Amino acid sequence: MLASVTTRLRHHVRLVHASTGRAVTGLTARLQPAPRGWGVRTLPDAVVVFARTDAAEPAQPPRLAVTVAGPQRDLLEFAPVPGRPPGTVLVDLTEAEIEVPLQPVPMTLTVVLTTAATDAPRTGRTLTCLATSGPVPKPVVHLAEEEPGVYRSAAVPWPAAFTPMDLLVDGNPLRTLSMDLTRTATRIRLIDTN
Numbered sequence: 227m228l229a230s231v232t233t234r235l236r237h238h239v240r241l242v243h244a245s246t247g248r249a250v251t252g253l254t255a256r257l258q259p260a261p262r263g264w265g266v267r268t269l270p271d272a273v274v275v276f277a278r279t280d281a282a283e284p285a286q287p288p289r290l291a292v293t294v295a296g297p298q299r300d301l302l303e304f305a306p307v308p309g310r311p312p313g314t315v316l317v318d319l320t321e322a323e324i325e326v327p328l329q330p331v332p333m334t335l336t337v338v339l340t341t342a343a344t345d346a347p348r349t350g351r352t353l354t355c356l357a358t359s360g361p362v363p364k365p366v367v368h369l370a371e372e373e374p375g376v377y378r379s380a381a382v383p384w385p386a387a388f389t390p391m392d393l394l395v396d397g398n399p400l401r402t403l404s405m406d407l408t409r410t411a412t413r414i415r416l417i418d419t420n
Contacts, residue, residue: 243298245405251298264276264277303330335405339395360387389405400418
């Protein structure tokens with residue numbers, strides 16, 4: 227006679243990009259410690275933790291060590307976890323559904339600003355990125371002119387409030403734009419119509 231084992235879902239864990247809300251992919255995971263009768267399955271964009279129905283409840287909730295192994299790892303902030311590889315997050319398994327936001331690394335925005343008529347560099351302007359959401363007053367990031375017509379921000383994290391953002395030239399809106407969060411530097415070319 228064959229014995230059967232029944233399991234049940236205990237936890238569903240997702241790591242999400244804090245600026246976009248999109249799920250982070252390329253995950254590996256393991257329980258720390260692994261209670262007897264508990265297991266982990268990694269999906270493309272989540273981790274599920276299951277347990278046998280006859281498994282004893284652990285005295286302390288276990289933790290899940292989730293490591294981002296894909297290309298997104300270098301674009302997200304991670305606190306070092308002793309004894310674990312870079313790109314690892316420790317998740318306390320205290321809820322059935324858990325979503326862990328991961329902040330982006332500091333990134334730069336470069337705007338090449340030209341004139342409409344001659345395509346010459348537009349110099350001496352004040353460029354500011356204004357968040358389209360968030361607290362009042364809205365957060366801003368200033369871009370400094372580094373060479374004629376080329377304006378660059380400092381390397382800063384671009385939180386969700388800047389997804390998207392308004393680019394202001396001398397205080398006037400020029401364009402609504404978004405950072406390319408798949409790289410650490412975004413460069414765009416715009417014609418100054420103000």
